[in-house]
Amino acid sequence: MNTLKYKGFIGSVAFSETDGVFFGKIEGIDGLVNFEGESVTELTNSFHEAVEDYLAYCEEEGIEPHKSYSGTLNIRLTPDIHNRVAVLAKQAGISINAFIRNAVEKQVAAML
Known part of the structure; x- marks a missing residue:
């Protein structure tokens, strides 16, 4: 786009x-x-x-110009990627949610 x-x-x-x-x-x-x-x-x-x-x-x-977001996001992954994320998260000692949040935060920081 x-x-x-x-x-x-x-x-x-x-x-x-x-x-x-x-x-x-x-x-x-x-x-x-x-x-x-x-x-x-x-x-x-x-x-x-x-x-x-x-x-x-x-x-x-008197309104906020930018859209407010809840912070909750549902994503769809292939079963294979879901499995790999679960394994990597377990190895890192963190939840799948924390693993994905960290990955997204790193990607966003790299793009700014």
Whole structure:
């Protein structure tokens, strides 16, 4: 998926060949904020404007701009990977949950 980034927000990007327009929405928020443009520059400017408008709205309403997450995540693994994770977690003396959390935290840190 193509994305734009601005002020800690991510915007998804798609193209409608029928309409000849780029479009997207701000991801990771409790709500729906769309933006569009006929060129990359216009799309980028529209995204920045949408983020600014959304931030102003959140400030006026006294709401948190970013989506809140519970911290609970269900994942699907193949039985083989599940087995390998269980063995590695046991060898490390930790739970499967702690093993997966550590792996995800390392991956996220490496990508930042």
